[in-house]
Amino acid sequence: MRKIVFIAICSLFALSGFAQQQLGQRPRVQSPVIHADGTVTFNFYDPSAQRVSVSGDFNEISSRRLDMTKQDNGVWTVTTTPLNPELYSYSISVDGQRFIDPANSYVNRDISTLSNIFIVTKATGDKGHLYSVNDVPHGTLSRVWYDSPTLGQQRRMTVYLPAAYDGKKRFPVMYLLHGHGGDETAWGDLGRASQIMDNLIAEGKAVPMIVVMPNGNPTCNAAPGWWHEGMYTPDGNAFNQRGAKATMEESFMDIVNYMDSHYKTIRKREARAVTGLSMGGGHTFGISYRYPEVFDYYGLQSAAARMNQNDNKFNEQMARLFASKPKLFWIAIGKDDFLMQMNTQLKEYLDAHQYPYEYYENDGGHIWRNWRIYLTLFAQKIFK
Secondary structure (H helix, E strand, O other), X not given: OHHHHHHHHHHHHHXXXXXXXXXXXXXXXXXXXXXXXXXXXXXXXOOOOOOEEEEEOOOOOHHHEEEOEEOOOOEEEEEOOOOOOEEEEEEEEEOOEEEOOOOOOOEEEEOOEEEEEEEEOOOOOOHHHHOOOOOOOXXXXXXXXXXXXXXXXXXXXXXXXXXXXXXXXXXXXXXXXXXXXXXXXXXXXXXXXXXXXXXXXXXXXXXXXXXXXXXXOOOOOOOOOOOOOOOOOOOOOOOHHHOOOOOHHHHHHHHHHHHHHHOOXXXXXXXXXXXXXXXXXXXXXXXXXXXXXXXXXXXXXXXXXXXXXXXXXXXXXXXXXXXXXXXXXXXXXXXXXXXXXXXXXXXXXXXXXXXXXXXXXXXXXXXXXXXXHHHHHHHHHOOO
């Protein structure tokens, strides 16, 4: 009996050694590999795959897809042309099925889509460096619950406190709003808001400020998985069929009042700014003429800025807004953005009424790459 057990144990060790030997034959894959010249190599191991490609916002040709070449060891590989300094996202396609890169643990969620990310940086001060975590004083990023009497909910938002925040000195506040399908995590994760603010403040390019990133969906208390509805699949329209007691704009002062009562804020118009992308740009626009004397700085990023020029109340509100002389009304959009016509109509309206504004247009469309740029520019314009 002991002999049989001994043989069985030896067999297990032998099998274990064989398994380890087999496992050791699998090549160790590193991906992505970022080279000094800005080229990036992607590697993916699957010896049985027939076709593997990588897709991302770094490639504007071939439907944004780069076909990978299979090596003798079963590793598929491809190298890009030199990329400009930037934060990029991508995924892997294996025989028509989309996957995140198993060799890259850095992943972001955009609504319900998961993508890997990487950063290319070549020099201090470029966009890749700005979006990176650098050796500078760091602010604090917190998820905060607040009461919204207007919506009848307890709601969640993200609050960035600058490194200099000590609970004694008061700071100005920028309210930063996400787009359709986003939530209170979007600007922190996809927008790199805390990294941008840390680096701008450390370089003396932006005033130390509090940044508030609320959830702009009045039918949702928080991001998926972070409130009582549980881990539902986000689709950008969650629970809209329920309706809401009020709009985001109508409930916005609940956020301002909470911040003023719980944090060391400067409770004056000249120390408040609001900006947002897409739907959040539309919210910013609505907030601007609903509360014309609460904020002094407005930033519309690729804004869904809907107007009713035949509405006397709207025209009166706009007249009151610009009569109050806000310090900045800023419009930013990419030339290929699908909301360009809406923004052009807004500019024409402002021009027709001789309302002052600043306009910034760059390449690209309705993408996070542009919104990170707009946040960077807007943050340097305010509270100075």
